[in-house]
Amino acid sequence: xxxxxxxxxxxxxxxxxxxxxxxxxxxxxxxxxxxxxxxxxxxxxxxxxxxxxxxxxxxxxxxxxxxxxxxxxxxxxxxxxxxxxxxxxxxxxxxxxxxxxxxxxxxxxxxxxxxxxxxxxxxxxxxxxxxxxxxxxxxxxxxxxxxxxxxxxxxxxxxxxxxxxxxxxxxxxxxxxxxxxxxxxxxxxxxxxxxxxxxxxxxxxxxxxxxxxxxxxxxxxxxxxxxxxxxxxxxxxxxxxxxxxxxxxxx
Amino acid sequence: xxxxxxxxxxxxxxxxxxxxxxxxxxxxxxxxxxxxxxxxxxxxxxxxxxxxxxxxxxxxxxxxxxxxxxxxxxxxxxxxxxxxxxxxxxxxxxxxxxxxxxxxxxxxxxxxxxxxxxxxxxxxxxxxxxxxxxxxxxxxxxxxxxxxxxxxxxxx
Ligand SMILES: Cc1cc2nc3c(=O)[nH]c(=O)nc-3n(C[C@H](O)[C@H](O)[C@H](O)COP(=O)(O)OP(=O)(O)OC[C@H]3O[C@@H](n4cnc5c(N)ncnc54)[C@H](O)[C@@H]3O)c2cc1C
Ligand code: FES
Ligand code: FES
Numbered sequence: 001x002x003x004x005x006x007x008x009x010x011x012x013x014x015x016x017x018x019x020x021x022x023x024x025x026x027x028x029x030x031x032x033x034x035x036x037x038x039x040x041x042x043x044x045x046x047x048x049x050x051x052x053x054x055x056x057x058x059x060x061x062x063x064x065x066x067x068x069x070x071x072x073x074x075x076x077x078x079x080x081x082x083x084x085x086x087x088x089x090x091x092x093x094x095x096x097x098x099x100x101x102x103x104x105x106x107x108x109x110x111x112x113x114x115x116x117x118x119x120x121x122x123x124x125x126x127x128x129x130x131x132x133x134x135x136x137x138x139x140x141x142x143x144x145x146x147x148x149x150x151x152x153x154x155x156x157x158x159x160x161x162x163x164x165x166x167x168x169x170x171x172x173x174x175x176x177x178x179x180x181x182x183x184x185x186x187x188x189x190x191x192x193x194x195x196x197x198x199x200x201x202x203x204x205x206x207x208x209x210x211x212x213x214x215x216x217x218x219x220x221x222x223x224x225x226x227x228x229x230x231x232x233x234x235x236x237x238x239x240x241x242x243x244x245x246x247x248x249x250x251x
Numbered sequence: 252x253x254x255x256x257x258x259x260x261x262x263x264x265x266x267x268x269x270x271x272x273x274x275x276x277x278x279x280x281x282x283x284x285x286x287x288x289x290x291x292x293x294x295x296x297x298x299x300x301x302x303x304x305x306x307x308x309x310x311x312x313x314x315x316x317x318x319x320x321x322x323x324x325x326x327x328x329x330x331x332x333x334x335x336x337x338x339x340x341x342x343x344x345x346x347x348x349x350x351x352x353x354x355x356x357x358x359x360x361x362x363x364x365x366x367x368x369x370x371x372x373x374x375x376x377x378x379x380x381x382x383x384x385x386x387x388x389x390x391x392x393x394x395x396x397x398x399x400x401x402x403x404x405x406x407x
Contacts, residue, residue, distance in 0.1 A: 001268075001269045001270050002269055003252065003269035003270070003312060005314065005315075024312060027272075027310050027312050028292055028307075028310045030310070032270075032272075032290065034270055039270075039312070039314075041312070041314065041315060066304070089380075090295065090380030091305060091358060091377055091378075091380045092295060092298050092305040092307045093292065093310075093380060095304045095306050096307065096310065096311065170379075171379050171380070
């Protein structure tokens with residue numbers, strides 16, 4: 001196995017064009033012996049920045065959660081992103097885990113994807129050809145071989161967001177997570193923890209949330225088994241967190 | 252493969268296999284104060300400072316330490332000349348088996364560098380990545396406060 005540290009995105013893309021190559025960022029989601037012949041380190045690519053531009057906040061893929069939490073974008077929409085970072089793993093891990101890695105890792109409990117989905121964030125994907133994908137597209141379909149997330153663009157929005165998680169301890173993996181964003185155009189809702197991060201369209205828009213509507217939206221979900229909590233319990237917790245988050249964000 | 256980095260202020264050359272994590276490489280090079288608890292990112296006793304920030308060395312690829320400054324608890328002070336945080340841990344009974352102590356001290360150091368007079372909440376959050384199976388945490392939190400006061404006193 002080889003561990004390579006390219007200096008530019010172009011070089012990284014070239015090195016990733018290999019049948020058994022994987023990008024590495026924070027390294028927190030890799031097993032002891034990674035199943036790859038080539039690891040390509042992204043942390044020396046200078047993708048570590050948060051810049052405020054007219055079309056939104058541009059966040060480099062290797063920005064760590066600790067850095068994101070202290071950047072201006074974290075305070076947008078009532079500290080929405082700060083809430084998602086606050087109990088994302090723990091202090092030393094927040095110094096390692098990167099924004100790109102949290103989106104690309106595919107873990108159900110990842111905090112950023114549901115939040116970014118409700119904000120309508122886009123990702124810039126570097127590869128043989130540059131392309132733009134929504135966070136949902138990255139999480140649901142994944143990237144192609146040789147591609148990497150270079151940057152995330154988060155629109156500047158003036159509403160309010162609330163993120164909530166349910167876990168064994170505050171710093172443990174989220175068994176249920178909810179992200180609700182609200183402004184004059186309506187409400188956007190996403191969930192994670194018990195299923196792959198996704199929007200819950202049934203609960204969006206200007207509608208009032210009735211118990212029947214909530215039951216219908218949540219009962220459709222098929223939770224991935226969890227070592228401590230059974231699926232019905234987690235669905236119940238999800239309904240409670242959704243109600244609380246929606247009430248908080250709209251008052 | 253081989254990299255150069257600074258460990259506790261000393262230039263070092265480290266040799267290892269490309270997949271190896273910093274924890275195992277450091278221990279092989281004699282830095283036994285960096286503990287191996289779980290090797291999977293949960294317990295935090297492997298924490299070291301990389302360019303001043305705490306990270307879990309069992310997850311960081313050693314190759315990523317190229318050109319970095321690494322600090323272990325040994326780099327803060329010695330038994331003859333302990334750092335005020337180390338002294339406060341001893342004085343307040345914050346050390347029982349000692350397995351978590353080097354990591355706790357490094358996390359406390361990082362906190363006090365940024366926040367000289369931390370609240371309980373700030374201390375708890377700064378230490379949230381390290382498990383202690385002995386003390387019940389109260390004395391550790393007390394020790395960080397004592398250290399903050401002593402360091403503050405010295406600065407005045
Ligand atoms: C004990 C523990 C607790 C945790 N708790 C939480 C939690 O509560 N909430 C939470 O959100 N997360 C949590 N995490 C983190 C989460 O599970 C992942 O480990 C993390 O998000 C991965 O980020 P990374 O930067 O370390 O990526 P890496 O481990 O470096 O990579 C993860 C995957 O993504 C790929 N990748 C990385 N960067 C890119 C990129 N820019 N483009 C394309 N592919 C890329 C890699 O090839 C790899 O497949 C926890 C982790 C641990 C170890
Ligand atoms: S050894 Fe347990 S977190 Fe690293
Ligand atoms: S003193 Fe024993 S683990 Fe903390």
